[in-house]
Amino acid sequence: MSIVDTPERRQLRELTRAFVTREVLPHLDDWERAGEVPRALHATAAKLGLLGIGFPESVGGSGGDLLDSIIVTEELIRSGGSSGLVAALFTHGIALPHMVAAAGARTGGSLSGRLGGAARLGDDDLIDRYVRPTLAGTMIGALAITEPGGGSDVAGIRTTARRDGDHYVVNGSKTYITSGHRADFVTTAVCTDFPGSGELTLLVIGKGLPGFTVGRRLEKLGWHCSDTAELSFVDVRVPVTNRIGAENTGFLAIMQHFAAERLSLATQAYATAQRCVELATRWCRDRETFGRPLASRQLVRHRLAEMHTRAEAARSYVHEVAVRVAAGEPVVTEVAMAKNVAVAACDQVVDQALQLHGGFGYLRDAEVERHYRDARILGIGGGTTEIMNEIIAKGMGL
Secondary structure: OOOOOOHHHHHHHHHHHHHHHHHHOOOHHHHHHHOOOOHHHHHHHHHOOOOOEOEOHHHOOOEOOHHHHHHHHHHHHHOOOOHHHHHHHOOHHHHOHHHHHHOOOOOHHHOOOOOOOOOOHHHHHHHHHHHHHHHOOOOOEEEEOOOOOOOOOHHHOOOEEEEEOOEEEEEEEEEEEEOOOOOOEEEEEEEOOOOOOOOEEEEEEEOOOOOEEEEEEOOOOOOOOOOEEEEEEEEEEEEHHHEEOOOOOHHHHHHHHHHHHHHHHHHHHHHHHHHHHHHHHHHHHHOEEOOEEHHHOHHHHHHHHHHHHHHHHHHHHHHHHHHHHHOOOOOHHHHHHHHHHHHHHHHHHHHHHHHHHHHHHHOOOOHHHHHHHHHHHHHOOOOOHHHHHHHHHHHOOO
16 A cells, blocks of 8 residues: 555545535636635634644644655545646745744654754744644744745845844745735745845744835735735835744755645646646546547547656656655655656647647636646746756756
């Protein structure tokens, strides 16, 4: 029996599937048009224990590890959800781990360790003020790293934080921030030296502080139910107690948690591919042309077979790498390969799935149309395909 297919994880799949069927499917189209999911969905997911999967019970989580998180993500999409829904509902998966690690707790997959030496009292306080309420579904957090002129260049961050007594004074801007409109707080990467120096620190900045402005809601090609925002900081005074870990340990913290984010995106990619294979297969069995079902034609059958093969191969490799990450192995190159393999499979499969649906696949009423739009971000978020290739090349000694 596969390590990702235990009796407990089968029950987790069933719980996730029931959640999607009851709480998501009747409303997802409305959320897509509204541009966000309701806050009440977070509370519902928290009550079921889904929101806290992968976070230790000591910080208010449900326990489990990286593999359990992958199961939830995979099943949420395969049950009819979407990667956009994953982004909206589980943004805390990238907003909270740095706080949990700095406080000395261990999150799923042994990805986190104590950052910056001994945990500070302030780090423990962040658990009570931000982590527990978020995992309980009463707060929403976001992660703010990307800047308008920076893209994937994390070390080149130019948002600054100048120490002034018991506060930092923050100035700068962020963009493409997932859940930025709904978030109650933002885990923010700032430069504590001159702009672009690479000396980064993570600060938790609460919404409502003077000088902290949430800009326009960004309209996107996909992920319509996931709100995305621009953020601006003008002389925002942030208490030193809102610092995560020691000063200038932010770059290390960000790098340590990229593996989990990239595996989540890889999971979203292969799960989207699997869902599109299921949708296309169902359509080709039911749809008749010239008096025969589409699936009766060899060309269509072979195309579906190829799509299924790509999706299943990607799933197997992502699972293999995730098991190694969960065991604590330093598999940076393999994580990059897993993301690229899954994204490539997803790109090919969703394109073919929409093609097989014909004109109907191009309509907003078609589920495959949403997956087609949502899939495009997966090769960009968490490090572009090109960045992944550079990591792979370095792993090859090039």
